[in-house]
Amino acid sequence: MSLLVVGLILFLGIHSVSIVAPAWRGAQIERRGERVWKGMYALASLAGLVLLIYGYGLARQTPVVLYTPPPALRHVALLLMLPVFPLLFAAYLPGRIQRTVKHPMLLAVALWATAHLLGNGTLADVLLFGAFLVWAAADWISVQRRAVPHSVPGAPPGALNDIMALAGGLVVYAGFLFGAHRWLTGVSLLA
Structure with missing residues (x-):
């Protein structure tokens, strides 16, 4: 269950940056460039997605x-x-x-x-x-x-x-x- 939770935090967390910290997001794009930001965003999203899929699969083996x-x-x-x-x-x-x-x-x-x-x-x-x-x-x-x-x-x-x-x-x-x-x-x- 912990991998599912970590995956959700990572995946939904990176997708929530524009919700909770739009100014920080804008500053990161300004500082690093749009391509670097999108690359970091994509890698974090992919890592979160893999963790939540794998964690969900594990959690389904012993359902509560x-x-x-x-x-x-x-x-x-x-x-x-x-x-x-x-x-x-x-x-x-x-x-x-x-x-x-x-x-x-x-x-x-x-x-x-x-x-x-x-x-x-x-x-x-x-x-x-x-x-x-x-x-x-x-x-x-x-x-x-x-x-x-x-x-x-x-x-x-x-x-x-x-x-x-x-x-x-x-x-x-x-x-x-x-x-x-x-x-x-x-x-x-x-x-």
């Missing part, structure tokens, strides 16, 4: 059950996951979805975390998905307060971007539904 969700909540979780991948695509494909939602990636993370909290009740699940849900909410509040929003690199705005986000997202969702989730996590979504 906090609650047992009723089977109906698993169906609700599958429905909540339906917009997640289209929203992730929309974060990088500016169009009507992005304009309407404003922060599609944060909404995708919040829906993903909520769906997994509804369908899973172990301590590791609550730590992992609860931490991501709290982070998404904190970042959403932070983004609302920023004078100058950070730009997300992506495709140029266009009318076809929404179609690509929906189509690509639904294809990825179907892939997870029909095998990718089982391949990655050992858990079949349709069993």
